[in-house]
Amino acid sequence: MFPCACTLYYLSGDLGADLDFRVPVPEKLGLGGMAVTGAVRWCNPCSSPFVFVKKKKKKKNNERVNALFWDWSSKNNSLQQQFTFTLTDTIPKIITVSVASSIWDIPSSEWDACALDATDKFNPFLTHAFLSSLENSASAVTQTGWKPQHMVAKDEATGNILAVVPLYLKTHSQGEFVFDHSWASAYHSYGYKYYPKFQSCIPFTPVTGPRILLRNTSFKHHIFDFILSAMKDLTATSQVSSLHVTFPSESEWHKFTRKGFLPRIGMQYHWKNRNYKNFDDFLMDMKQSKRKNIRQERKKIAAQNLIMKRLRGYEIKARHWDSFYTFYRNTTDNKWGSPYLTRDFFHEIGSKMGDHVLLVVAEEGDELVAGALNFIGGDTLFGRLWGCQPRSYYPSLHFEACYYQAIEAAIELNLKTVEAGAQGEHKIQRGYLPVTTFSCHYLIDEEFRNAIKDFLIREASQVKLVMELLHDSGPFKEGVL
16 A cells, blocks of 8 residues: 555644644554544655545534645645635635745735735835845845745635745755754754754844734634644655744744744844934933933044935935945955845845835945945834945944934834844943844754753743843933833
């Protein structure tokens, strides 16, 4: 009956709930031993499903969920699963969850409709324009260790896309901002392979947002469960070590945790707009010493004959992007970092994203000497990248371009938040306070999973303690927060 002599395994559990990890099945049980509700017959190391025992589970309001088709086998070019469910007495819906090897396999209008429905406020990094720019510019592609494996849930009856997930098969841990290098080292020391791994994220972008982008339907909770089960199944059958979801929304983070993912927290620095009328209005909420320091730093800009400008949309020309790429490379070179983004990426976003891009530049005479790249969301300004002219130093220019100009822009645009990105305790004294960020991790190996779980519990207690201390020693007057 079976085409090979490999060890046999099964997975059991409801597709709308957690799936158990692989458990060896004694050969003497044969096929009869596999007659378990919701079981899948697997061959290891082939990882091919032989038998699927269809499951049926009654749910509230006569809802029923069945798994119809299950096959991630690339040799069949059918990377997909199918699910069906019935709401009350309506005709059963068949949902196909598949994998796309490029975001261009998904119509931009469909992707953006999912992204808009999934968020309360517009998030520029979830758009087809941003993600396609990463692929088009060869910044996040297979050759750089970011193989697109985006998930798509489609209604077979209507052809409508109901959900998408930005997902990548990765061969390293660079450009993620949630550090797991020590986990990879531990795997390696025991002779195991940590890479490749799956990563659901926005490449090179530590910005919180939903990762399962759902259309707003009455049955979206079903689609969420289908997608999540498909993600876990793809991880298991692809023989990779793990699946990581970084910077999801807090509500998603709780859902992933309930489905067997290990929760992790981190910290970033954000500025909050308390209905300020202008920059001086904001300064009045600061302690006197901090207010004085900021004013002194800002005075240094004029003293150096620097002119600051905030450019949007058509105001940003090709020469600005070429200069900014030089600044960006100078930053990565000086910090021994990797220049993840190509020159073409900056030109792409400039042409595709229009007024959602804000480029802060510093000019000395007619020459551009520094810049800071920002993106404008529904209620947030996202500060992303900074750089200056090679072999040049301008005191306080980094603070002006990245933090003070961003605050002024947020007040002017009536935005609630400025997200200044990861790391940098120096941001606190300039009005940016720590906030919690989230990630969750699904590891196949049980021993490593338990060890990492213990580590994450200890790490979380330390992160919370540090955040409390930083808030207590913050730059604002008593009673402001």
